[in-house]
Amino acid sequence: MQSAIECENLETAYAVSLSRPILNRINCTINPGEFVCLLGLNGAGKSTLLRAMIGLVPLKQGVIRINGVTMTPRTLTQTRRDLGMLFQGGGLIRQLPAIENVLCGRLGELPTWKTFWGFPKQDRRLAIDLLTRLGLQDQIYQKTGQLSGGQQQRVAIARALIQSPKILLADEPITGLDVMAARQVMDILSKLHQEQGMTVVVVxxxxxxxxAYAQRAIILDAGRVVYDGNCDRLHDQFSQLLSY
Ligand SMILES: Nc1ncnc2c1ncn2[C@@H]1O[C@H](COP(=O)(O)OP(=O)(O)OP(=O)(O)O)[C@@H](O)[C@H]1O
Ligand SMILES: [Mg+2]
Incomplete structure (x- = not known):
């Protein structure tokens, strides 16, 4: 079976200190249709690993393959097409309405003249459809700066989904949310995974x-993978290391 994501021996070009690269010979594989969570303390390298997976991190060594395609400057557009990314903190533009933020997920993909003259009608329809499916039908034209944290996370999910990616990378989509809102966001990710077979990697x-949600956990510590396995005894084994 071909992997959805394969990271082989990744080492970042920049480092935390002279002796410690941020990602230190990372090897991990994500299978198609898997729901994997990525755990680790602040600064462990989780966001850097997700950003590396979409080709935003300079590497000193290592190989990344997305659905079997090796990521290089020449294949980047192709490999990114399969990936949707939800950045830590949402990365929304507060002054823009929800729908415009969702359409921003298209900016790298559409020719400039198309975005200059406005997004194609079918994209606007898709953005409205996504926001509606995520329960934001009443917030479509509201500035995201005026939305609650949970609503903003859902806008960020819609933006990550506008390219219909096969793989969704979600960096801390529930941090700062109350228990109910956190569960709602996790349920949305779980539904995408179960109903559409989407591969999900969530920090x-x-x-x-x-x-409760993931089939497998990968734990990073100081830029290294220290655990890669099932979630059965996560709390017994790692609550001390992660000091949760
Ligand atoms: N562009 C960069 N240049 C230099 N150092 C960086 C850069 N980005 C991150 N770092 C450093 O790399 C380390 C890992 O950062 P990263 O954001 O990947 O951690 P994280 O596991 O996502 O932490 P958190 O749980 O706080 O989000 C940190 O020490 C950080 O300061
Ligand atoms: Mg992070």
């Missing part, structure tokens, strides 16, 4: 939620 800081 979490909550061992109980990781065990």
């Amino acid at each position: 979490l800081h909550d061992l109980a939620l990781a065990a």
Whole structure:
């Protein structure tokens, strides 16, 4: 079976200190249709690993393959087409309405003249459809700066989904949300995984939620993978290391 994501011996070109690269010979594989959570303390390298997977991190060594295609400057457009990314903190433009933020997920993909003259009608329809499916039908034209944290996360999910990616990378989509809103966002990710067979990699800081939703956990510590396995005994094994 071909992997959805394969990271082989990744080492970042920049380092935390002279002796320690941010990602230190990372090897990990994500299978198609898997729901994997990525855990680790602040600064462990989780966001850097997700950003590396979409080709935003300069590497000193290592190989990344997305659906079997090796990522190089020449294949980047192709490999990114399969990936949707939800950045830590949402990365939304507060002054723009929800729908415009969702359409921003298209900017790298459409020719400039198309975005200059406005997004094609079918894209606007898709953005409205996504926001509606995520329960934001009443917030479509509202500035995202005026939305609640949970609503903003859902806008960020819609933006990550506008390219219909096969793989969704979600960096801390529930941090700062209350228990109910966090569950709602996790349920949305779970539904995408179960109903559309989407591959999901999600960064979490909550061992109980990781065990409840993910099939597998990868734990990073100081830029290295220290655990890669099932979520059965996560809390017993790692609550001390992660000091949760
Ligand atoms: N562009 C960069 N240049 C130099 N150092 C960086 C850069 N980005 C991140 N770092 C450093 O790399 C380390 C890992 O950062 P990263 O954001 O990947 O951690 P994280 O596991 O996502 O942490 P958190 O849980 O706080 O989000 C940190 O020490 C950080 O300061
Ligand atoms: Mg992070």
